[in-house]
Amino acid sequence: MAIEGRSDAKQDGRIRLGMVGGGQGAFIGAVHRLAARMDDQYEFIAGALSSSPERSRASGAELGLAPDRIYADYREMAKAEAKREDGIEVVAIVTPNNVHVPAAKAFIEAGIHVICDKPLALTLKEAKSLEALLKRKNVVFALTHNYSGYPMIRQARDMVAKGELGPIRLVQAEYPQDWLTEDIEKSGQKQAAWRTDPKQSGGGAIGDIGTHAYQLACFVSGLTLDELSADMTSFVKGRKVDDNVNAMLRFKNGARGMLWASQVAPGNENGLRLRVYGTKGGIDWTQADPNYLWFTPFGHEKRLITRG
Amino acid sequence: MAIEGRSDAKQDGRIRLGMVGGGQGAFIGAVHRLAARMDDQYEFIAGALSSSPERSRASGAELGLAPDRIYADYREMAKAEAKREDGIEVVAIVTPNNVHVPAAKAFIEAGIHVICDKPLALTLKEAKSLEALLKRKNVVFALTHNYSGYPMIRQARDMVAKGELGPIRLVQAEYPQDWLTEDIEKSGQKQAAWRTDPKQSGGGAIGDIGTHAYQLACFVSGLTLDELSADMTSFVKGRKVDDNVNAMLRFKNGARGMLWASQVAPGNENGLRLRVYGTKGGIDWTQADPNYLWFTPFGHEKRLITRG
Amino acid sequence: MAIEGRSDAKQDGRIRLGMVGGGQGAFIGAVHRLAARMDDQYEFIAGALSSSPERSRASGAELGLAPDRIYADYREMAKAEAKREDGIEVVAIVTPNNVHVPAAKAFIEAGIHVICDKPLALTLKEAKSLEALLKRKNVVFALTHNYSGYPMIRQARDMVAKGELGPIRLVQAEYPQDWLTEDIEKSGQKQAAWRTDPKQSGGGAIGDIGTHAYQLACFVSGLTLDELSADMTSFVKGRKVDDNVNAMLRFKNGARGMLWASQVAPGNENGLRLRVYGTKGGIDWTQADPNYLWFTPFGHEKRLITRG
Amino acid sequence: MAIEGRSDAKQDGRIRLGMVGGGQGAFIGAVHRLAARMDDQYEFIAGALSSSPERSRASGAELGLAPDRIYADYREMAKAEAKREDGIEVVAIVTPNNVHVPAAKAFIEAGIHVICDKPLALTLKEAKSLEALLKRKNVVFALTHNYSGYPMIRQARDMVAKGELGPIRLVQAEYPQDWLTEDIEKSGQKQAAWRTDPKQSGGGAIGDIGTHAYQLACFVSGLTLDELSADMTSFVKGRKVDDNVNAMLRFKNGARGMLWASQVAPGNENGLRLRVYGTKGGIDWTQADPNYLWFTPFGHEKRLITRG
Structure with missing residues (x-):
């Protein structure tokens, strides 16, 4: 069971x-x-x-x-x-x-x-x-990469693999948070302290949450990255690592994508979202409602897939 | 922790x-x-x-x-x-x-x-x-009564108890499901079989899920029921217990309420929802998104309370 | 065009x-x-x-x-x-x-x-x-009865008429508002004044908005009411008309329903919603998002119908 | 009135x-x-x-x-x-x-x-x-630029102008559609025909809907673009204009942004959405629900602003 x-x-x-x-x-x-x-x-x-x-x-x-x-x-x-x-x-x-x-x-x-x-x-x-x-x-x-364990993510990957979306053209991944909007690393918050210390973390938003978004994008789409262009920013004064990453992705099959990871976007707790679009359909999943997967076969009504 | x-x-x-x-x-x-x-x-x-x-x-x-x-x-x-x-x-x-x-x-x-x-x-x-x-x-x-363990339900109860909604006037509780839309009890589904057998279950939707909605209504509102009027129905042919319950509630403080429990409402998996309204504000919670609690102080914007 | x-x-x-x-x-x-x-x-x-x-x-x-x-x-x-x-x-x-x-x-x-x-x-x-x-x-x-002009309401009615939901069992209609939560009729608000004056309005929430919910319920379901039981309340001190109506409905075909109309439910502007359930499927429509109609054929995924 | x-x-x-x-x-x-x-x-x-x-x-x-x-x-x-x-x-x-x-x-x-x-x-x-x-x-x-006429967009612009979000750091704009997922321009659909003819349209998604997203981003944020990097793609075989645009934006005040416009994203009708984040708060607006504006003051609950 x-x-x-x-x-x-x-x-x-x-x-x-x-x-x-x-x-x-x-x-x-x-x-x-x-x-x-x-x-x-x-x-x-x-x-x-x-x-x-x-x-x-x-x-x-x-x-x-x-x-x-x-x-x-x-x-x-x-x-x-x-x-x-x-x-x-x-x-x-x-x-x-x-x-x-x-x-x-x-x-x-x-x-x-x-x-x-x-x-x-x-x-x-x-x-x-x-x-x-x-x-x-x-x-x-x-x-x-724990997010890939969600049943609806597995479902999404299966659907892509079975060709239900057709060849994939677009992969849009994002993971906005807001907990580093201010410089709490200076006030002794332990989680913030090591995550914004490049010696301990190696990087900021890109490593902490961008990796999750990127892994999910590849895991579900089944695609391999070819090239990317990224704009990494440290918005908070004195912060030594990036707290926002904008990136454009090109996959080996010609698909395109965008990736946004941010820790300075007020109103977002753990806003991980993945959208994948092919010639025959599109899917949309968001971590805040993990048991729902939206699927639209092109030309038909949007459908809500649940764990059932 | x-x-x-x-x-x-x-x-x-x-x-x-x-x-x-x-x-x-x-x-x-x-x-x-x-x-x-x-x-x-x-x-x-x-x-x-x-x-x-x-x-x-x-x-x-x-x-x-x-x-x-x-x-x-x-x-x-x-x-x-x-x-x-x-x-x-x-x-x-x-x-x-x-x-x-x-x-x-x-x-x-x-x-x-x-x-x-x-x-x-x-x-x-x-x-x-x-x-x-x-x-x-x-x-x-x-x-x-497990649903009363959700953090947002505890939050809701605290808010009512602290008077943030003012004296309570209305309590609307519902718990629609759809899994008994057809007579699956006849096909050997074990869960359906005992739940629709009055000797084993004592009743249908009212006991199985109506109790949850009712308990939540009282738990959060802090009110005690005074009177009720209910319309219990068995829609599926041959079913010996109710599969839909409509009820109107009157609480001792004069508040009114409605309770709907159904197992024959296609499109509802576990649609437990509770809304409580007082003179100063209203709250809205739904089990499918348990970590969100909507709160509207009367005359102000709706707010989304989360576990934070 | x-x-x-x-x-x-x-x-x-x-x-x-x-x-x-x-x-x-x-x-x-x-x-x-x-x-x-x-x-x-x-x-x-x-x-x-x-x-x-x-x-x-x-x-x-x-x-x-x-x-x-x-x-x-x-x-x-x-x-x-x-x-x-x-x-x-x-x-x-x-x-x-x-x-x-x-x-x-x-x-x-x-x-x-x-x-x-x-x-x-x-x-x-x-x-x-x-x-x-x-x-x-x-x-x-x-x-x-202007709400029956919405394209998605017409769509819903057509679907019921064509039997896509099967024989109808349940009709849940509600129209909560909050604008009469306090006694604004005493402060010269013209709309509140005549609507809460029984000589001019004939009744409160039931006539002002309950009629809309009721008409929509009948319009979409195609059913005719047989019996009802209602609990009408005036919550605001000194108000001469009802500001909340709870009702249970019985239709001639044996279907059951509930109707809730309220003007004292903080957080609701014009919360008209209609849900209709039959043996083969269910629909859900809400006036705040009028161009969407949810349809779940029993045993299948929920679908979002739009004006397209 | x-x-x-x-x-x-x-x-x-x-x-x-x-x-x-x-x-x-x-x-x-x-x-x-x-x-x-x-x-x-x-x-x-x-x-x-x-x-x-x-x-x-x-x-x-x-x-x-x-x-x-x-x-x-x-x-x-x-x-x-x-x-x-x-x-x-x-x-x-x-x-x-x-x-x-x-x-x-x-x-x-x-x-x-x-x-x-x-x-x-x-x-x-x-x-x-x-x-x-x-x-x-x-x-x-x-x-x-008609979308800037929405009351909630005016509200958003006012809030930014009054500093309720603090200095702006991030502007995320997107406008996905799906109506050009297939090569309907070849089948005589008049709207598709001229919009995908570079002589008549001058460009594809970027001009048709990217301009809307971009204008809204600037209109609400009050920012002026400094630099951008864009990846324009024609996914549909034989199409002479772009049908998908990914772009990264840099504004003169140092803010960053992303813009996505697509006509080949199945499941999106007119998915215009704008999110703006500053040091003190964030807003989120989507055209499919134009009368709602989400506002989160940093560190507080999300609020739903409506036309009231």
């Missing part, structure tokens, strides 16, 4: 899960843990939950980890867990962006599967080095 | 949870188990998951229950669990309606707390007998 | 139109004149625009009527215009409700066609007397 | 209006005539309604023009009307784009005011030559 995450897996026990990052004051780690419980296929048993050993310990205790499965450092954790017979099978990396690749490498080297937050890396070079390592190691590496 | 269900409870271990009903082919039991995992304050360890002993056993095994915690009968379960030192602390009753009160009584007698699905009982008399028992026993009895 | 109101009529000249009511300070008369210009099939040439002769004269002059076509009294106007070779062919009666029938009778007696505002009459008896007169006279009598 | 277009003008008679274009088979001319009737400040009395003398005559007769006020040619019309004492005071030019400037010049030379459809001209040079002429002649020249 759809509501229960697992069935046969139940017989064999849950997958042993560790986590890097996600301690007190963090945001996305708790979402990972909640999702793991919903799925019911994971058992969370080990963590290096913070770059501060004290906070890692306190966070781990609060979350009910055994003391010997709480680590001060992800390198130490990777080695120790790899040695244990009951060691973790997979690790979730939910740190600031600059730790993604180094931490992932430590676990991959140790033969442990990796679930890594986006964006993948700070630079193309760093990403390529990870790719090279993955080619040598037999582990699963998953990047959490 | 909001995303994690528990904190201090973690230190002391989770609440030991049992379940009556919710085996293979059931619907709402899986929702209870999912919610319990999200909350992370419960450990599901025992069950009488079906009125069929075989199905109960198979369901329990599939869900990972220990063999000695799978029961063929809820009476047996109540007694056995009450005797164990590690027995369940609370039971979720997720059966057809006719089992609600008998099962609840068995666990209440055994001193075990109860989470019971709505509607409470088949008759007023049955409900009163449960009430009498509860007055003698020191257990918590919770009825799952 | 749809945008131009007339074509062949153009050759023969426009229809000569007079008006009773609609002078300075009135509301709906100007809407009639605007609509007549849009249609381009009428020429507005005479009027008894106010019960005050001075205001009638001033209003007529302002609107460009010839002095001898401005009347102090509708009885005088009916007689004078009937005698002229170039007299009006049709009169629009846009007065408070108590004048509808007397004025209509005067023009009908004079052989002049009538376009009359709703509600028709103050009492059933008054309406019957008009009906009797109409049976004897060969004139067209039109009641302005 | 708002509903009546005129008041004092009434005393002095209506403005005498002529029209170039707008005969049988045309689209926008009828809209102009309808609008003129609604306003009630114009009297339509002369026209060169088609480039075909026969069609001009037939169209004029159908519209009730006097035979001597129907012209075969706009040059002849400009001269003849300028000589008459009762000649037109203003002409509406509602032709294909290539006739805009030549016709405008003819009437400007004759001292007659001009209401001209957009886009202004086929080339910048042509536009400049018109500008030069206008500097020498004392006539009013109005370009019909």
Whole structure:
């Protein structure tokens, strides 16, 4: 049944899960843990939950980890867990962006599967080095482009793949937010602080949310980017990363697209929206109402597809 | 943190949870188990998951229950669990309606707390007998009017309670569905079969969804019903319970209201909506977009309240 | 072409139109004149625009009527215009409700066609007397249930008539407003004053807007009312007419319905909405977005019908 | 009163209006005539309604023009009307784009005011030559960027001008349509034929609807464009003009923007939308629901502004 995450897996026990990052004051780690419980296929048993050993310990205790499965450092954790017979099978990396690749490498080297937050890396070079390592190691590496998990996004992708929209001509993706309209990074807001620090984040709106919009655009359309032209701006005084990105896209099949990612657009909380148009129809999906997918076969009435 | 269900409870271990009903082919039991995992304050360890002993056993095994915690009968379960030192602390009753009160009584007698699905009982008399028992026993009895858990419904109730709408004049509640537009109960659909069997359900749309709309109306408005006039109809040929209910409500403070519950309104999946109007403002909430609450202070612009 | 109101009529000249009511300070008369210009099939040439002769004269002059076509009294106007070779062919009666029938009778007696505002009459008896007169006279009598002119309402009616919804089971009509939430009739607001004066209006929300909702319900569904139960309330202290009406409807074919008309529901400007459900599908229309009609064939996706 | 277009003008008679274009088979001319009737400040009395003398005559007769006020040619019309004492005071030019400037010049030379459809001209040079002429002649020249007449657009402009949004950072404008998704210009659809003929239209989506989006963006934001980068595409095989335009905008104050105009986006009829964001708030308006304006003051709830 759809509501229960697992069935046969139940017989064999849950997958042993560790986590890097996600301690007190963090945001996305708790979402990972909640999702793991919903799925019911994971058992969370080990963590290096913070770059501060004290906070890692306190966070781990609060979350009910055994003391010997709480680590001060992800390198130490990777080695120790790899040695244990009951060691973790997979690790979730939910740190600031600059730790993604180094931490992932430590676990991959140790033969442990990796679930890594986006964006993948700070630079193309760093990403390529990870790719090279993955080619040598037999582990699963998953990047959490979570929006592609929505049933209606899967539906949209299937419809495109089946040709219900015809050859794709246009892909319009946007992800406006407003939480960085003012310089809250200066007032100690932890999430804003690391996300606007280029050393930790590698970039601003483009990496934080533009990646989501871009991944969704490609995931649904099935297209590969050929060229792009982008206008990246830092509107807030003193901000060191982009807080608005306008981009025009050209795909290899000749399709065109636009991508807008912004963190300074008042009135938008998480305004992710994707529109894809082909010769035979168009679809429209917005994250605020994720269970609806609009589909218009050209020349016919608009239809509202739901999970049913 | 909001995303994690528990904190201090973690230190002391989770609440030991049992379940009556919710085996293979059931619907709402899986929702209870999912919610319990999200909350992370419960450990599901025992069950009488079906009125069929075989199905109960198979369901329990599939869900990972220990063999000695799978029961063929809820009476047996109540007694056995009450005797164990590690027995369940609370039971979720997720059966057809006719089992609600008998099962609840068995666990209440055994001193075990109860989470019971709505509607409470088949008759007023049955409900009163449960009430009498509860007055003698020191257990918590919770009825799952789940929609009242939405943050925006809590927000709405707070706003009414604080007088932001002024004295309430009107309460309009509706819950249209369409899944019983045709006589699917005759084709072996299990959910339809028991819900349209008056012996098991006690009634149709009024008990299944009308109760939700009514509870929400009272929960948010804070009003108590005085009088009502209802027009209950069975539109589908051969159906033994109502599949549409129109009702007019009069509350003790003089407020008026309407309630519509239907299972034969094509185009409505779970169209629960509540509107409350007072002398100073009005609110509007719909379950399909649960994180939005419309609020209009009289004479001013409509405002969209979100979880923020 | 749809945008131009007339074509062949153009050759023969426009229809000569007079008006009773609609002078300075009135509301709906100007809407009639605007609509007549849009249609381009009428020429507005005479009027008894106010019960005050001075205001009638001033209003007529302002609107460009010839002095001898401005009347102090509708009885005088009916007689004078009937005698002229170039007299009006049709009169629009846009007065408070108590004048509808007397004025209509005067023009009908004079052989002049009538376009009359709703509600028709103050009492059933008054309406019957008009009906009797109409049976004897060969004139067209039109009641302005204007909402039935929307293209999507025509579309809805056609769909019901063609059986696309199957036999109709449910008709839900509502028309909430909020402009009478407070007792503005006491502060000299002219529209509120006569509408809440039972001598002039004959009733409150039921006649002013409930009639619209009811007419639309019947117009689209094609059904005839059999019985009803209504709860009419005056919420505002000192108000002499109803400002909220809740009603349950039973139609002759066995269909059920609800009707809600309110002038005290903050946040609603002109919230007219109609939903009709049959065995094979449902439709949903709302006046705030008049060019959209939702249609769900049972078991299929919701569709958005537009004027195209 | 708002509903009546005129008041004092009434005393002095209506403005005498002529029209170039707008005969049988045309689209926008009828809209102009309808609008003129609604306003009630114009009297339509002369026209060169088609480039075909026969069609001009037939169209004029159908519209009730006097035979001597129907012209075969706009040059002849400009001269003849300028000589008459009762000649037109203003002409509406509602032709294909290539006739805009030549016709405008003819009437400007004759001292007659001009209401001209957009886009202004086929080339910048042509536009400049018109500008030069206008500097020498004392006539009013109005370009019909009609969307800027919506009350909510006026409201939006006022709010920006008053600083309610703070300094503007972002302007997102879009105007997707779908009517040219296929090559209907080849099947004799008159509107498609001239609009996709570069000799008559000067360009495709950019001129036909991109101009509307661009004008609205500037009109509301009060900003002046500094630079732009655009990607113009002809998706339909054999089409000689662009049917999709993606553009990135940079305004002189440092604001950024995006503009999307498309005629090949299935599911969009006239999807004009404008969003403007400043340091203090954001607004969102869409043409399909023109009487609504969303306004979010940063850090507060979204508000729905209506005409009230």
